[in-house]
Amino acid sequence: MSTELRSNFLRTQIQSDLEAGRTGEVVTRFPPEPNGFLHIGHAKSITVNFGLAEQFGGRCHLRFDDTNPEKESQEFINSIQEDVSWLGYEWSGEVRFASSYFEQFYQWALHLIDNGCAYVCDLSAEEARRYRGSLVEAGQNSPFRERSASENRALFEQMRSGVFAEGAKVLRAKIDMAAPNMNLRDPILYRIRHVAHHQTGTDWTIYPTYDFAHGQEDAIEGVTHSICTLEFEDHRPLYEWFIEHLPVPHTPRQIEFARLNTSYTITSKRQLKQLVDANVVTGWDDPRMPTIAGLRRRGYPATAIRHFCEEVGTSRSDSIVDVAMLESAVRDHLNKTAARAMCVLRPLRLTLTNLPNESVLLVPNHPADEAFGVREVTFGQDLFIDCQDFRESANKHFKRLVLGKRVRLRGAIVIEGERCETDAEGNVTHVFARCVTLEPGADPDDGIKPKGVIHWVSADHSVPAVVRCYDRLFSQEAPGRCDDILEAVNPESLVVMQDAVIEPMLAKAVPEQVYQFEREGYFVADRYEHQSEAPVFNMTIGLRDNWSASNG
RNA sequence: UGGGGCGUCGCCAAGUGGCAAGGCAGCGGGUUUUGAUCCCGCCAUUCGGAGGUUCGAAUCCUCCCGCCCCAGCCA
Numbered sequence: 001m002s003t004e005l006r007s008n009f010l011r012t013q014i015q016s017d018l019e020a021g022r023t024g025e026v027v028t029r030f031p032p033e034p035n036g037f038l039h040i041g042h043a044k045s046i047t048v049n050f051g052l053a054e055q056f057g058g059r060c061h062l063r064f065d066d067t068n069p070e071k072e073s074q075e076f077i078n079s080i081q082e083d084v085s086w087l088g089y090e091w092s093g094e095v096r097f098a099s100s101y102f103e104q105f106y107q108w109a110l111h112l113i114d115n116g117c118a119y120v121c122d123l124s125a126e127e128a129r130r131y132r133g134s135l136v137e138a139g140q141n142s143p144f145r146e147r148s149a150s151e152n153r154a155l156f157e158q159m160r161s162g163v164f165a166e167g168a169k170v171l172r173a174k175i176d177m178a179a180p181n182m183n184l185r186d187p188i189l190y191r192i193r194h195v196a197h198h199q200t201g202t203d204w205t206i207y208p209t210y211d212f213a214h215g216q217e218d219a220i221e222g223v224t225h226s227i228c229t230l231e232f233e234d235h236r237p238l239y240e241w242f243i244e245h246l247p248v249p250h251t252p253r254q255i256e257f258a259r260l261n262t263s264y265t266i267t268s269k270r271q272l273k274q275l276v277d278a279n280v281v282t283g284w285d286d287p288r289m290p291t292i293a294g295l296r297r298r299g300y301p302a303t304a305i306r307h308f309c310e311e312v313g314t315s316r317s318d319s320i321v322d323v324a325m326l327e328s329a330v331r332d333h334l335n336k337t338a339a340r341a342m343c344v345l346r347p348l349r350l351t352l353t354n355l356p357n358e359s360v361l362l363v364p365n366h367p368a369d370e371a372f373g374v375r376e377v378t379f380g381q382d383l384f385i386d387c388q389d390f391r392e393s394a395n396k397h398f399k400r401l402v403l404g405k406r407v408r409l410r411g412a413i414v415i416e417g418e419r420c421e422t423d424a425e426g427n428v429t430h431v432f433a434r435c436v437t438l439e440p441g442a443d444p445d446d447g448i449k450p451k452g453v454i455h456w457v458s459a460d461h462s463v464p465a466v467v468r469c470y471d472r473l474f475s476q477e478a479p480g481r482c483d484d485i486l487e488a489v490n491p492e493s494l495v496v497m498q499d500a501v502i503e504p505m506l507a508k509a510v511p512e513q514v515y516q517f518e519r520e521g522y523f524v525a526d527r528y529e530h531q532s533e534a535p536v537f538n539m540t541i542g543l544r545d546n547w548s549a550s551n552g
Numbered sequence: 553u554g555g556g557g558c559g560u561c562g563c564c565a566a567g568u569g570g571c572a573a574g575g576c577a578g579c580g581g582g583u584u585u586u587g588a589u590c591c592c593g594c595c596a597u598u599c600g601g602a603g604g605u606u607c608g609a610a611u612c613c614u615c616c617c618g619c620c621c622c623a624g625c626c627a
Contacts, residue, residue, distance in 0.1 A: 233556060340586080
């Protein structure tokens with residue numbers, strides 16, 4: 001398996017670390033802040049971290065980076081664990097929390113204070129911003145920068161005891177206010193927040209910042225390779241500064257890679273929330289959402305998502321991957337794993353005028369894999385076909401049912417269109433055809449073979465179903481760049497087929513089971529709403545179609 | 553204009569001095585009771601640009617151009 005994996009800079013780097021003896025094992029971690037739902041971008045990070053551990057025989061931790069209680073909740077902790085598990089990964093040991101290391105972080109902060117490497121600063125947020133300087137101007141030292149270690153220690157202890165108001169004081173590292181890297185201009189280590197924490201309750205009124213927590217979390221857990229996205233690159237010198245100045249038990253290393261972006265997709269929490277709030281979608285797990293929960297409800301298999309993440313590779317260059325690659329991975333997986341069945345989305349009644357009697361046909365569940373077996377499908381005089389599969393007359397490119405022309409009914413016989421009835425508006429309401437053959441699978445005796453095949457469902461042995469057909473949520477390739485995300489929404493991202501009919505077997509589908517509705521696409525029984533008595537399917541992805549796009 | 557990164561086919565991406573993998577998309581053709589699948593073929597004399605080093609450069613050097621990130625008591 002691992003020999004098939006394409007090389008990338010992370011695998012190359014880890015391999016060389018192992019060979020050079022810089023590390024004897026590989027320990028990674030997926031460290032989400034529990035402040036929202038996971039999306040396709042997180043899936044990439046998950047496959048990178050868990051994948052690397054797996055490939056090098058190491059382990060990967062699931063650690064919640066819960067240093068900012070205001071934005072976090074247990075609800076997100078639960079959904080994140082569910083999503084990681086659903087993607088097929090098992091984290092090493094128990095779920096971990098940065099918050100469980102708070103006391104250690106506090107002791108380390110004291111260590112910095114005692115060594116003159118940190119100080120309590122009384123500047124307001126606004127003042128601190130001004131003192132920080134700009135991208136091209138050096139910052140200025142805080143007037144509180146030279147407080148003695150003992151004064152700082154006393155003040156910091158008071159910060160912990162809760163005597164100060166939020167924002168009144170912070171603990172900062174004493175590094176260099178003139179550093180060209182802004183992150184080194186005396187970064188903030190602790191801020192005062194009089195809010196309860198979902199894990200530690202009211203134990204703390206000061207909370208460490210990401211910078212003061214992340215590297216130390218890695219050190220405590222023995223993480224060897226701390227893999228994060230490119231925007232943290234500038235934080236690496238600070239990450240290393242803490243590791244060097246603190247008596248940590250281990251030296252982890254941070255390596256950054258480019259986050260995943262896909263076309264026709266947004267992953268900004270703010271914009272996603274706009275869609276939910278404006279009811280453009282039904283919720284965070286709407287099948288059109290790029291969240292893991294949404295993709296799951298859409299019927300995207302976890303395996304396909306993982307393959308996609310591997311397929312796109314891992315590099316350091318900013319990119320926007322064509323979402324067609326994701327769709328291709330989904331089709332590729334489903335083609336091999338989904339049983340076939342028939343569903344008529346837009347029913348049109350078809351009567352066979354010379355069919356002698358009803359019969360039960362044995363139809364293969366997969367065209368190329370006999371292991372799927374066969375199923376019984378009732379075939380009778382009255383059927384439903386899709387209204388798009390019939391035309392009173394058409395040119396030779398239309399390979400479906402036409403009056404006076406032949407077509408094969410999938411898994412059954414060859415028929416020829418005879419006549420049709422229309423309503424007042426001229427819409428075809430009923431088609432009549434005669435059977436040219438009676439033996440399933442047989443070709444006509446006169447040698448005139450039909451050009452096409454259409455699917456059908458017995459009118460007397462079908463079950464009504466609601467089928468939601470989805471298309472891309474956005475009609476623009478880079479919707480995230482729009483001023484108003486709502487204007488980029490594809491108005492046809494959802495078309496509900498209220499009158500669809502399915503073969504009876506499909507009504508018994510287990511929620512989340514995906515089938516290929518022949519000639520249409522892959523559809524999943526809705527995870528929450530599907531019931532045998534009231535079937536509900538979601539379109540996962542349509543079949544590739546080289547015809548309808550360029551024709552009517 | 554300070555610092556840190558990145559630029560290889562329409563979109564991703566291997567390649568780390570020896571003569572441009574692969575996938576997606578696209579385009580031809582074949583098989584086919586899904587206009588699907590599958591199969592075959594085509595698709596970068598060239599690696600952001602210009603110089604230089606070398607027998608030889610996408611890979612090394614120089615300069616230039618373009619794009620991304622950083623001034624939260626967010627992560």
